[in-house]
Amino acid sequence: MATSMTHLFVTILILAAHTAFAETNMLQDFCVADLKGAKVNGYACKDPAQVTPEDFYFIGLANAAATSNSSMGSAVTGANVEKIPGLNTMGVSISRIDYAPGGLNPPHLHPRASEAIFVLEGRLFVGFLTSAGKLISKHVNKGDVFVFPRALLHFQQNPHKAPAxxxxxxxxxxxxxxxxxxxxxxxxPPIPDDLLAKAFQVGPQEIQKVKAKFPPKK
Known part of the structure; x- marks a missing residue:
């Protein structure tokens, strides 16, 4: 009896795996995002009759972005589904990041993606933190590639005198x-001062000073 139940359980798992695989496969050539439509874990497909080459095209990464207006001395130009509707359901996107001398792309994370960078110009100090608090870092040069795992805190810094x-x-x-x-x-709404003060083991006054540098988003 136990053997029969085991066989049944394994069979159900196999069928479930095949079903899940089938349901996540594309059933059409593409699904260009209807950016004006409803968004539920992604965008609905645009009418194929209205698809144009421009839905798969973006010129925004050709030139360096201005970094002078950034407090961190860096500028990110994204080429995601909101810029290239043809990326919808493809599970990929790219960005260009430009750094002024001394510029920094501050510690951040991407909740839905791993990231790989290719250095176009200059030299950078890059790294990420593991969930155990270990820093994995390296100085990278033009032509190098470095990878940041999904949802881990990471950064890129240009400590040199030339742009990157x-x-x-x-x-x-x-x-x-x-x-x-x-x-x-x-x-x-803001996180309470006393909560942040306890988390960072500082006084509420210090928290208020830091908050003054980061106006709440509307």
Missing amino acids: SVIAAFDSQLPGTQVVGPSLFGAN
């Missing part, structure tokens, strides 16, 4: 980005 830039690839059409400082200290 990278192309970043993601295994998500919309990776999402959560930056540590603004997320914690610029939350809307």
Whole structure:
């Protein structure tokens, strides 16, 4: 009896796995995002009759973005599904990141994607933190590739006197980005001062000073 039940259980698991695999496969050539339609864990497909080459095209990564208006000296130009509707359901996207001399892409994470960067120009100090708090870091140069695992805190810094830039690839059409400082200290509604003070083992006055640097998002 136990053997029969085991066989039945294994059979159910195999069938479930095949069903899940079948349901996640594309059943059409593409699903260009209808950016004006409802969004439920992604975008609905645009009418194929209205699809154009522009749905699969984006020129925004050709030139370096201005970093002078950034407090961190870095600028991210995303090429995700919101810029390229043809990426919908494909599970990939890319970005360009430009760094002024001394620029920083501050500690942040992508909740829905791993990231691989290819250094176009310059040199960078990059790294990520494991869930055990270990820093994995390296100085990278033009032509190098470095990978950041999904949902782990990571950063890129340009400590040199020349600009730098990278192309970043993601295994998500919309990776999402959560930056540590603004997320914690610029939350809307705000996280209580006493909670943050206890978490960081500082006084409420210090928390208020930090919060003043991160106005809440509207």
